[in-house]
Amino acid sequence: MPFALLAVGVTALLLTVNAHAPRYGAALAVPSFFAGWLTIELAPHLLVAEVAGIGLTAAYGGLGAWPGWVGLGAGAVGVAGTAATIVASRRTVVTLRESGAPMEIDASETRKTSRYPISHLILPPLCLIPRPGVRVHRNIVFRQEGRLRLKLDVYRPASGGDLRPGVMQIHGGAWVIGDKREQGLPLLNHLAVHGWVGFNVNYRLSPRATWPDHLIDLKHFIAWYREHAREYGADPDFLCVTGGSAGGHLAALVALTAGEAEFQPGFEDVDTSVRGAVPFYGVYDLVEPGPWPVPMGATSLMERRVVKKSFTQDTEAFAKASPVSHLRPDAPPFFVVHGSHDTLVPVAEARRFVKRLRETSHSPVVYAEMQGGQHAFDVFPSYRTARVVEAVERFLTGLHRQYAEGVRRPSVPSEITDSVDGGPVG
Known part of the structure; x- marks a missing residue:
């Protein structure tokens, strides 16, 4: 059970870190998105699950060895981060002036x-x-x-x-x-x-x-x-x-x-x-890279599946899109x-x-x-x-x-x- 508590606590910590500092690299963008998407927008529901998971594993012997205490500490930080996400979301104001x-x-x-x-x-x-x-x-x-x-x-x-x-x-x-x-x-x-x-x-x-x-x-x-x-x-x-x-x-x-x-x-x-x-x-x-490592039009998604043209040979097609x-x-x-x-x-x-x-x-x-x-x-x-x-x-x-x-x-x-x-x- 101590290792179960460790797993729950570390998971809570990683989720909150990703929510507040998401990964933007090509290999990490998609998993970071899915984890952050669920964590941020379902933060109240996640908070209940995290508290319940940490509490149950602790109550059933999770604190019987050092991994459990490490998990408890990581989980506490994770729970605090999830609570902070909820507070930030509650402050959302959209003013049209x-x-x-x-x-x-x-x-x-x-x-x-x-x-x-x-x-x-x-x-x-x-x-x-x-x-x-x-x-x-x-x-x-x-x-x-x-x-x-x-x-x-x-x-x-x-x-x-x-x-x-x-x-x-x-x-x-x-x-x-x-x-x-x-x-x-x-x-x-x-x-x-x-x-x-x-x-x-x-x-x-x-x-x-x-x-x-x-x-x-x-x-x-x-x-x-x-x-x-x-x-x-x-x-x-x-x-x-x-x-x-x-x-x-x-x-x-x-x-x-x-x-x-x-x-x-x-x-x-x-x-x-x-x-x-x-x-x-x-x-x-789709043409100017701006925030992208390469232009969006130059990605395999756009070249092979959507526009189905070479970006370098027909940039105008991507400009029209x-x-x-x-x-x-x-x-x-x-x-x-x-x-x-x-x-x-x-x-x-x-x-x-x-x-x-x-x-x-x-x-x-x-x-x-x-x-x-x-x-x-x-x-x-x-x-x-x-x-x-x-x-x-x-x-x-x-x-x-x-x-x-x-x-x-x-x-x-x-x-x-x-x-x-x-x-x-x-």
């Missing part, structure tokens, strides 16, 4: 309607179940050509009423894995409670699909939305887009490539513009979200994208950096996820209010201040 968009909501209204349910924070699997007042329509085919059948799920308010704003959710998974059933659920449920109609959309995946098939599929959804939005109570003239990781990359491209014929072959005349974009921890530049190559003054408002401890997509990737977008776009560009947040932090309905989801709802609701009131977009770039975990993020 000076954004150039009418996003201010009455404080009493916010308290009454915008809070994320605590029950989901205690039992994360509850996010898989539609919240009260939300109706879900599953596996609706939005594109069918031969054997190709692409499907989506709709999250909408159960009550009727006027046409509601729509939002498109794009899942991540490195362009090769992922499904609409797995991601964006906390956000879509929360938005539906507040009057939005959410569309969780699938698209073709590599290596079967070759870039830009992924983006073309999403443009097909927008064409479908223009025709069928009313059937689900959504306004065909108002659609925003969000997504995480590869979905964040695609969400940014959807927002920045409206009307580009290359990405909507056969339906070039369809309006594929969106009213706002909220990319989470996305990849925005980069959101930074499509920056435009008339870009829609953006709310970019990234975690400071992201080991899969370094946070510097978001910072440089936001800087260049603010230099080009005439619309608001909001940036929120989640201190201590890992990649894919919003998949779980953690406390941090709750605060971000609430902020996204306020941002999008502000854009819709602007649309409903017929307010024009600002003609000059806005300076944004985002307060995250109590500190300013530039």
Whole structure:
């Protein structure tokens, strides 16, 4: 039993060290991500498990020899680190100020309607179940050509009423894995409670699909939305887009490539513009290395599975797949979200994208950096996820209010201040 206590204690210590100082090397990035992801976003649940594991092994003879005492000491440090993770997460504040968009909501209204349910924070699997007042329509085919059948799920308010704003959710998974059933659920449920109609959309995946098939599929959804939005109570003239990781990359491209014929072959005349974009921890530049050891486009994933071209011989193809190559003054408002401890997509990737977008776009560009947040932090309905989801709802609701009131977009770039975990993020 002393060695069991040693194992429990050392595991707790390693998990907390990785959560606070994640590994970024090529060989360690993925395991560091998975360990940190679970540790950080499920920290309250992990804390209970660690205390129970240490207490039980100690009670049943774990302190009978020196390995047990070493394990107890390591475990105590690990538990303290997990507790610190919880405290940092509880301090998460996302403040939208000076954004150039009418996003201010009455404080009493916010308290009454915008809070994320605590029950989901205690039992994360509850996010898989539609919240009260939300109706879900599953596996609706939005594109069918031969054997190709692409499907989506709709999250909408159960009550009727006027046409509601729509939002498109794009899942991540490195362009090769992922499904609409797995991601964006906390956000879509929360938005539906507040009057939005959410569309969780699938698209073709590599290596079967070759870039830009992924983006073309999403443009097909927008064409479908223009025709069928009313059937689900959504306004065909108002659609925003969000997504995480590869979905964040695609969400940014959807927002920045409206009307580009290359990405909507056969339906070039369809309006594929969106009213706002909220990319989470996305990849925005495949050509310039920046925070990467080599350009993202030069990795075997992109060369062999996604774009299927040589980076050195056809760099232009990778540039066209980069959101930074499509920056435009008339870009829609953006709310970019990234975690400071992201080991899969370094946070510097978001910072440089936001800087260049603010230099080009005439619309608001909001940036929120989640201190201590890992990649894919919003998949779980953690406390941090709750605060971000609430902020996204306020941002999008502000854009819709602007649309409903017929307010024009600002003609000059806005300076944004985002307060995250109590500190300013530039």
